Amino acid sequence: MATARAERLVNLVLCLLSTRQYLTAERIRVIVPGYADAATDEAFFRMFERDKTELRDLGVPLEVGRTGAFDATDGYRIARRDYELGDIDLEPDEAAAVALAARLWDSPQLTGAAHGALIKLRAAGVDVDQDVHVGVEPKVRTSEPAFPPLLAAVQEGRVVEFDYRRPVPVEVRGRTVEPWGVVAWRGRWYLVGHDRDRNAPRCFRLSRIVGAVRAAGRAGEVRRPEQVDLLSFVARSQPAADQPPATAKLWVAQGRGQGLRRRARVTGRQEFDGELGDVLEVDLRFPDSAATWIAGFGADVVVLEPEVLAKTVREKLLGALRGTGVRA
Structure with a gap:
């Protein structure tokens, strides 16, 4: 609708x-x-x-x-x-921002x-201006399955329920949220709203929503507070850009993972499942978002520390296997 x-x-x-x-x-x-x-x-x-x-x-x-x-x-x-x-x-940086925003539109x-x-x-005989041209269609591309139902809930002013995976500690809990808006920040989509379980405003990364989003309550029940700046709220809720990066310890197969090696330091040698490789340390400012990058190396890279990052990478690899129909 x-x-x-x-x-x-x-x-x-x-x-x-x-x-x-x-x-x-x-x-x-x-x-x-x-x-x-x-x-x-x-x-x-x-x-x-x-x-x-x-x-x-x-x-x-x-x-x-x-x-x-x-x-x-x-x-x-x-x-x-x-x-x-x-x-x-x-200005050049402003033009780059506009170009990035334009990529959200589905068709020219x-x-x-x-x-x-x-x-x-x-x-019908209406005097149509032949020069009129509209170059965009309001259809946003996103790979997050939670995006369409959340956007619909925001537009309809309806409460939503969903299961949410927390990275630290790793657990999945149900959430009931009064949605205020969905915004993109640093390449990620976030839902901002009032968390009824915590009785406080919160933001939720869409990639951590597990399963289907369920609409609850009546349409028009939720109204966004006028004084809330959604993007600023998300920015304040994330780790500060000037925080010291976290260090991750990885095992990398010998002669593999060159893209990762360029950003890491070799600290030793170690066997893993009978295969010899190097132990590397890499500084990650956003460890959770780095999980997708690390998982892209497949079996050539194994996260040794921290355990939270190791679990997240394993989840992504298992998800990729399920997508291909292969059993882990």
Whole structure:
């Protein structure tokens, strides 16, 4: 439902941005995909009022007026002069940040539904601006299976329940959370919200959520506090960048793991399962996130210390085996 609503809002923006005329609610109902699903006139007008409110909350400048003196009903449009940004000059680091953000979008073309909306506009005799172009579709790519249900819960204002794996000590516990938002920080996705089990605000890394996310309670039950900056909250909750790095001790097979060796120090020699290799020490500022990197070396690298990192790497390797259908 959240995806259908988002697509309807995009179609509505395209419709109102692509015309110089004021379009009445009834005409919008015929043109914009999604409104035809309304069973009654009353249901349509409730849906349309909610969509107008949401667009205004997002900062979309809706204009209300009449195209001609003989029009009996007010209509709507979006003035491109108010909607479009002016020229923007970005510094190199700012441009890099924008490029990274752009990678979140799934496709540089219009969706089929949005393209169909433009065709319907022209077929209905609406004066369509031929120069209008929307280059993105609001569909975010992420490999975390928990992302779609959490995003839907945030949009609907619903409580969620899920099992969460803690790294220290390694354990899985159930969590009941009032979700405020999902944000990306340092290449990771986090849920921020009120943890009912701890009765305090908390953030949760999506990659540590085990199993399915379950929605609970009524829609609209959760509201995000206005004073909370989600990204700052996540940053404050993570280890400080100036903390001294943790040292991990690894066994590396002889002649293997060259990428790891370039960042590590050889401290000795040792046999592991009858195979001779080197004992290395490597400094890791974020040991938990390094587990994926270390697991990529497979059987050529074994974590000796710390035990938490060793367990995390083993979990990732077992997960990879299960994904291939091979039994460990």
